[in-house]
Amino acid sequence: MRCLSLKSELSWLIGLVMVVTLAINLCVLVVHAGPRIRAEDETSVHLTRELVVTAIGSLQETSDPLPALNRFYESLGKLRHVDVKVMSSGDTGVPAPGHAGARNQGSVPGWFVDLVHTPARTLIVPVIIKGIDYGRIAIVSNPVDELEEVWSDVSWLALMSLLITSVIMGAVLLLVRQSLKPFEGLKRGLADLEAGKSNVRIEQRGASEFRAISAALNSLAQTLDHVKTENRSLVDRLIRVQDDERKEIARDLHDEAGPCLFSIRAGVVALIELSADANLDAEKIQKTCNSVNQASEVLQNLFRALLGRLAPRELTEFGLREGLMGLIKSWQVSRSDVTLSLACPHDLSILDEPTALTAFRVVQESLTNVFRHAHAAAARVRVEFGSMPAVSPDHAVFERNRSNADNVIDSKLERDSREKPTSTFSHRALPDQEAEDTPALLIEIEDDGVGISEHPKLSLGLLGMRERVQALEGTISIGKRPEGGTCVAAALPLPKDNEVDP
Known part of the structure; x- marks a missing residue:
């Protein structure tokens, strides 16, 4: 019709x-x-x-x-x-x-x-x-x-x-x-937006209603342009990160694996020459074997470290708790000057792989920032089951700074943290029945360091955390603790088929 x-x-x-x-x-x-x-x-x-x-x-x-x-x-x-x-x-x-x-x-x-x-x-x-x-x-x-x-x-x-x-x-x-002429401009603007064009702006004319709609569409177009620019920038950064990571792996293989392989090959050649000699020298054979064994051990440790960076073995084989424990142990070995603690009051073995991997990466990146920038003496990690918090707009995690092209963390988090502590999710949760009925995995990393700066640039690690959490429709916030230091809090909704037993 x-x-x-x-x-x-x-x-x-x-x-x-x-x-x-x-x-x-x-x-x-x-x-x-x-x-x-x-x-x-x-x-x-x-x-x-x-x-x-x-x-x-x-x-x-x-x-x-x-x-x-x-x-x-x-x-x-x-x-x-x-x-x-x-x-x-x-x-x-x-x-x-x-x-x-x-x-x-x-x-x-x-x-x-x-x-x-x-x-x-x-x-x-x-x-x-x-x-x-x-x-x-x-x-x-x-x-x-x-x-x-x-x-x-x-x-x-x-x-x-x-x-x-x-x-x-x-x-x-x-x-x-x-009076209805502005409709033509609105129609063309929407068609341009649908076609993916950039810098789409609609002339504001006609009645006040048309002007309001045109202003809203112009704001939407501006936001879409900014999102496109941000996505392109993020893709470029991710590509550079991948290239840097590949170069780093290649450099590790060249600098560490290469000499080990050369040592193993030289030892094998020496063993062949010794075996051809009628007068076998047991001491030389043992010494050569020890050299080959040491090179093999170094090579094995190198591969284990690379595999741990790419896909944590404890996480894939034993679950999130063991993966986090292995992560903390590795940091304690290399940085014994920082006291680390892990609290996992619930059984995390029921988590699906995407949720567990996202939680692991959030903790991994947060601890990396603690050791690199916080100058902290102690850090605490807590992972438990709970409900999705209803976070108010003032607790927005990643906000855009309109004055420059850099993404910044909303400074309101700092003011909110002075009024109420941010050590647990209950302090940021708002009364929302729907949020309270959604089970979630709650992740919190706190340290007693210098705290996050007021207008920091988001590193690729923080951007990666945000993308991972948002991909699972979760929430994440970063802010200063009232008593000093930084608090990273994330909530990942659990699939409905997962049964959470506290």
């Missing part, structure tokens, strides 16, 4: 209202035409009767009233709205009223006469002068003249109303067309 445009609907609606108004006015005029004609007939008949009675009375003192009476009869034919008939004294019948359209029959349509339906009225006045009966005068109402006046009024009203309606309709169509 084809739908009419808004312009057509408004035009048809206004036209229909005006036509209905015209029809109502005509109906009111026609309805009032009958009583108007009847009142005019009654008045005309009454005045004519008074005229006849007065004339007859004036002839009572005349010696020969017949000539004057004939002149009077002739003058009665010039009266409007009535027909006067003179009947002889021997005529006992009553003249039938003439049809309203008998005179000037073609001037008023018959359907209009039938619609008004005004019956003619007849009045008989006897002519008696000095006791002599000169006949009778029949006064018959004739509403043709009044009908012509009413019909003329109706015709002129219909004609003028039609002309005025046409003029108003033309003006309305022009006004509607001009």
Whole structure:
């Protein structure tokens, strides 16, 4: 079914209202035409009767009233709205009223006469002068003249109303067309946005509603352009990170694996030469074997470290708790000056692989930042089951700094942290029934270091954390602790098929 445009609907609606108004006015005029004609007939008949009675009375003192009476009869034919008939004294019948359209029959349509339906009225006045009966005068109402006046009024009203309606309709169509012109700009703007074009801006014109919509679409287009720019920048950074990581792996393999492989190969060649000698030197063989063993051990440790960076073995084989414990142990070996603690009060083995890997990467990146930038003496990691927090906009994790192209962490987190602690999720959660009913994995990393700066640049590690958490529809926040240091808090919603047993 084809739908009419808004312009057509408004035009048809206004036209229909005006036509209905015209029809109502005509109906009111026609309805009032009958009583108007009847009142005019009654008045005309009454005045004519008074005229006849007065004339007859004036002839009572005349010696020969017949000539004057004939002149009077002739003058009665010039009266409007009535027909006067003179009947002889021997005529006992009553003249039938003439049809309203008998005179000037073609001037008023018959359907209009039938619609008004005004019956003619007849009045008989006897002519008696000095006791002599000169006949009778029949006064018959004739509403043709009044009908012509009413019909003329109706015709002129219909004609003028039609002309005025046409003029108003033309003006309305022009006004509607001009008023709805901004729709074309909105349509083109939306089509450009759908096509993925950049720098789409819609001219703000027309009514206030159109201006508000145009402003909202311009803001949306600006946000989309900024998101596109950010995504391109993020993709470029991720590509550079991948390239840097590949270079780092290649450098490790070249600098560490290469000498080990060369040592192993040299040891094998030496063993071959020793085995070819008739006089076997056990001490040289043992020394060569030890050298090969040491090179193999170094190579094995190198591969284990590379595999741990790419895919933690403890995480894939034993679960998130063991993966985190292995991560903390590796940091404790290399940085014994920082005290680390891990709290996992729940069984984390039921977690699916994406959730567990995301949680591991959040903890891994957070601890990396602690050791690189925090200058902390202690750090604590806590991973447990809970409910998704309803985070207010003031706790937004990653906000865009409009004044420059760098992404920054919202400074409001610092002010909020002064008013209320951020060591647990319960302090940031808002009363929201839907959030409370959503099970989640809660991750929190705290340290007692120098704390995060007020306007830091987001590193690729923080961006990676954000992307990983948002990919699982989770939330993450970073802020200063009231007592000093930094707190990283993340919540990852759990799949519905996961049963969480505290």
